[in-house]
Amino acid sequence: MPKQIYIKKEELLEKLGEKLKLHKIVYQESLKAFKKNYVNHLKMLIKKANKNKFVTYMDLIVPKNHEEDYHTAIKMIKMSCRDEIELTDREFKQYILNKWDWMETFKMAYIRNCSSTSSSSSGSSSLSKSASAYFEK
DSSP states (O other): OOSEEEEEHHHHHHHHHHHHHHHHHHHHHHHHHHHHHHHHHHHHHHHHHHTTOOOOOOOOOOOOOOHHHHHHHHHHHHHOSOSEEEEEHHHHHHHTTOOOTTHHHHHHHHHHHHHHHHHHHHSSOOOOHHHHHHHOO
16 A cells, blocks of 8 residues: 555645634534533532532533644645645545544534434434534544
């Protein structure tokens, strides 16, 4: 297996732009669901505290925004003088396959946050269309 490949600059920028756009949408969905879960959890804590039952642990995952990783990659590629960009296998996994070091944690936060808010209405933890496209293998 090759350790690096060359890809057309415009094709790479297009792919990263698509992933960045989806990341923004998925992050906002996760953040919105997190806020709803957080407020509901605080209400439950207040009820318990009023009954002299105290909980000091919150099992919530705050979603982290990774837009800067995409912006950095896009800026570096745009500044390149070449029409073809050399990618290492690691860069290929990140930029093309969307397999960043932080992706599993990001996905876990999304699933936990969004399934908590949608489980009462749909009974399942299905992903949004944007999340399905973003997390695709």
